[in-house]
Amino acid sequence: MVTATQFETEQTAARRDAFIERLFQSALGAFDIFTIHLGDRLGFYEVLSADGPLTSVELAARTGTHERYAREWMEQQAMAGILEVKETPGGNGARRFCLPSGHDEVLAQRDSLNYLAPLAQIVAGAVRPIDALLTAFRTGGGVPFAAYGADVREGQARINRAAFLYQLGKEWLPAIPEVHARLSGASPARVADVGCGAGWSSIGIALHYPNVRVDGFDLDGPSVELARTNAGQYAIGERVRFFVRDAGDNGLAGQYDLVTAFECIHDMSNPVGALRSMRRLAKDDGAVLVVDERVGEEFQPGASVVERLMYGFSVLHCLPSGMADQPSAGTGAAMRPSTLRRYALDAGFRGVEILPINNFLFRFYRLLL
Numbered sequence: 324m325v326t327a328t329q330f331e332t333e334q335t336a337a338r339r340d341a342f343i344e345r346l347f348q349s350a351l352g353a354f355d356i357f358t359i360h361l362g363d364r365l366g367f368y369e370v371l372s373a374d375g376p377l378t379s380v381e382l383a384a385r386t387g388t389h390e391r392y393a394r395e396w397m398e399q400q401a402m403a404g405i406l407e408v409k410e411t412p413g414g415n416g417a418r419r420f421c422l423p424s425g426h427d428e429v430l431a432q433r434d435s436l437n438y439l440a441p442l443a444q445i446v447a448g449a450v451r452p453i454d455a456l457l458t459a460f461r462t463g464g465g466v467p468f469a470a471y472g473a474d475v476r477e478g479q480a481r482i483n484r485a486a487f488l489y490q491l492g493k494e495w496l497p498a499i500p501e502v503h504a505r506l507s508g509a510s511p512a513r514v515a516d517v518g519c520g521a522g523w524s525s526i527g528i529a530l531h532y533p534n535v536r537v538d539g540f541d542l543d544g545p546s547v548e549l550a551r552t553n554a555g556q557y558a559i560g561e562r563v564r565f566f567v568r569d570a571g572d573n574g575l576a577g578q579y580d581l582v583t584a585f586e587c588i589h590d591m592s593n594p595v596g597a598l599r600s601m602r603r604l605a606k607d608d609g610a611v612l613v614v615d616e617r618v619g620e621e622f623q624p625g626a627s628v629v630e631r632l633m634y635g636f637s638v639l640h641c642l643p644s645g646m647a648d649q650p651s652a653g654t655g656a657a658m659r660p661s662t663l664r665r666y667a668l669d670a671g672f673r674g675v676e677i678l679p680i681n682n683f684l685f686r687f688y689r690l691l692l
């Protein structure tokens with residue numbers, strides 16, 4: 324007969340062993356992320372996609388890297404099941420490695436909605452200021468967005484790029500018929516895109532609606548520079564402009580048919596101030612759209628992968644960067660619909676409507692004027 328104490332001991336041991344297994348898996352996952360980051364940044368995946376299968380000698384030569392490092396990376400990637408070994412004619416450096424189909428789309432095809440290499444870049448960027456983060460936890464201060472460096476900025480831009488270029492104007496905005504009609508009209512509609520980052524949402528809107536003029540605003544100077552460079556690749560000329568501005572700046576002026584904020588309200592120290600600006604910038608018959616993380620209605624541990632992912636980013640980046648300017652609302656990435664509704668009411672909106680647009684990561688809020 325098993326006593327209650329024995330049963331508890333066995334349960335504890337089983338839980339311990341499962342947790343040990345989980346931590347090993349997590350370490351392997353972390354190595355996947357950081358080595359994918361290396362492969363992404365060094366152009367390994369791009370070259371393997373275009374010219375693979377390759378030996379480490381060929382990969383190193385094509386990417387301007389050191390053969391010994393390239394070989395170790397390729398072997399590690401093969402062990403991890405990310406690359407495949409095509410031929411093994413023997414001898415160091417002679418093995419050929421390739422990106423299997425499927426993996427190629429995820430790691431090397433930036434126009435695919437399934438492109439996820441930038442996820443590794445954001446995670447790598449999120450841990451860059453780890454010492455400042457430790458201090459912030461102790462003092463209640465923040466970690467400025469700039470301290471995360473180029474990887475968070477660029478990774479964020481790259482991960483949303485395909486959705487903003489190919490889904491925003493094709494699926495998301497057409498799901499709001501009167502906004503779609505207004506932007507499609509012959510008389511030039513105006514859009515303000517706050518917290519625009521590297522500008523892909525503004526560019527996506529301008530590309531889909533050829534008469535629309537978009538002004539993008541972001542607090543981060545290098546993001547605005549990046550946005551200008553990105554826009555310069557398209558024949559959209561003066562229709563898209565970018566400005567370094569705080570979304571909550573009372574001096575922001577203009578009258579816009581649509582005011583948007585993509586994945587940024589939860590990052591802002593003063594989200595109510597930003598929403599108040601957005602309300603002021605919208606014409607009386609205009610629309611205000613906030614797109615933010617699709618976390619649950621309530622805090623519920625174990626609820627969803629999205630929630631776990633968002634809390635990870637929140638602890639390391641979103642909350643500390645939002646706490647860098649004080650006083651701060653201290654929102655974090657797990658901004659629930661009830662929180663946004665409260666912010667919107669405080670900012671003077673009548674209410675918030677959740678739009679029936681299906682998306683794994685985002686929830687779409689229309690703020691009612």
Ligand SMILES: C[S@@+](CC[C@H](N)C(=O)[O-])C[C@H]1O[C@@H](n2cnc3c(N)ncnc32)[C@H](O)[C@@H]1O
Pocket residue numbers: 468479480483517518519520521524540541542543546568569570571584585586587590591592593597
């Ligand atoms: C997670 S990024 C999102 C960028 C872009 N909208 C996207 O979806 O890729 C958050 C952005 O909000 C910007 N931001 C944070 N606080 C801001 C503020 N008060 N005013 C304007 N932009 C702000 C940051 O600089 C950053 O570019």
